[in-house]
Amino acid sequence: MPPQHRMSPTEWTLLALLSLLWGGSFFFSKIAVEALPPLTVVLARVGLAAIALGLFLRATGRPIPRGRALWLSFAGMGLLNNLIPFALIFWGQTIISSGLASILNATTPVFSLLVAHALTTDEKLAANKLAGVALGIIGIAVLMGAQAAAGASGSLLAILACLGAALSYGFASVFGRRFRRLGVEPALGAFGQITATTVMMVPIALLADAPWRLPAPSPTVWAALLGLALLSTALAYIIFFRLLATAGATNTSLVTLLIPVSAVLLGSLFLGEELTASQAAGMALIGLGLLAIDGRLWPFGRRPRRES
Numbered sequence: 001m002p003p004q005h006r007m008s009p010t011e012w013t014l015l016a017l018l019s020l021l022w023g024g025s026f027f028f029s030k031i032a033v034e035a036l037p038p039l040t041v042v043l044a045r046v047g048l049a050a051i052a053l054g055l056f057l058r059a060t061g062r063p064i065p066r067g068r069a070l071w072l073s074f075a076g077m078g079l080l081n082n083l084i085p086f087a088l089i090f091w092g093q094t095i096i097s098s099g100l101a102s103i104l105n106a107t108t109p110v111f112s113l114l115v116a117h118a119l120t121t122d123e124k125l126a127a128n129k130l131a132g133v134a135l136g137i138i139g140i141a142v143l144m145g146a147q148a149a150a151g152a153s154g155s156l157l158a159i160l161a162c163l164g165a166a167l168s169y170g171f172a173s174v175f176g177r178r179f180r181r182l183g184v185e186p187a188l189g190a191f192g193q194i195t196a197t198t199v200m201m202v203p204i205a206l207l208a209d210a211p212w213r214l215p216a217p218s219p220t221v222w223a224a225l226l227g228l229a230l231l232s233t234a235l236a237y238i239i240f241f242r243l244l245a246t247a248g249a250t251n252t253s254l255v256t257l258l259i260p261v262s263a264v265l266l267g268s269l270f271l272g273e274e275l276t277a278s279q280a281a282g283m284a285l286i287g288l289g290l291l292a293i294d295g296r297l298w299p300f301g302r303r304p305r306r307e308s
Helices: 009-033 038-059 068-092 098-105 108-119 127-149 153-175 177-182 186-209 219-246 255-270 277-294
Strands: none
Touching: 009 038, 009 068, 009 098, 009 219, 009 255, 038 068, 038 186, 038 219, 068 098, 068 153, 068 177, 068 186, 098 127, 098 153, 098 255, 098 277, 108 127, 108 153, 108 277, 127 153, 127 277, 153 177, 186 219, 255 277
16 A cells, blocks of 8 residues: 655645635635525625636646536536535525534535445445544534524524535535546536536526626625635635645645634634534544544554455
């Protein structure tokens, strides 16, 4: 087994910045959904991000992807990786805090493993991954149990919505494997799925929200929308793919551990949200689960392969 890449200070800095950008998405969206319907916020996020990524492709000399079959794949990825999870998370944040939503979103690797185990032949659950899934599920149970004990039925629905978003991301991780086989460069894939999502969201948002009837957003809401689209989506995708290329998928996946920390800190500092004891316990259990999935909890248990 090849040794795991040791990240440089630059890569650690980019990882921390990525966690801040993606953690900031919960902060920005919490501000936006206080003033706008969730589906309109989704449309603003993906529409502005698609424009920014299109300009990035043009500036770097990359061609716009072509082909009906490829764009159908982009539409499928956009549905699973953007439209469904964004809509569920944004709706959930109309009820629960941005910090709790980010903690629930951190269960995405747990659902990705379960979906991959069920739908693929080459990504089955090993012992450490099974332990990680178990810890993640216990963490979810702690979070949901606390809400049930408080009698917060609305919060439970919002929690289920955020978990549904994580499950959708899990299906997207399996669906997205086809783009590697098709030889699609990650930056082009990001532009394709965001653009396809925008096309799908236009009629949905127009029919559901009639945004032309909504009050004009305040400067604060516009700033949140721009931050959500340009920083937490377009720029974050560029950094993410840069890290994938240099640090590898395993190291880049550590961002999942850092996102809730960024989101909770931003929510606490600027939105007045409090991290409850049950949320801290659930986040700790989910974090331990992710470390177990990654294999960092027991590196001594992984023996090097013998060459035959």
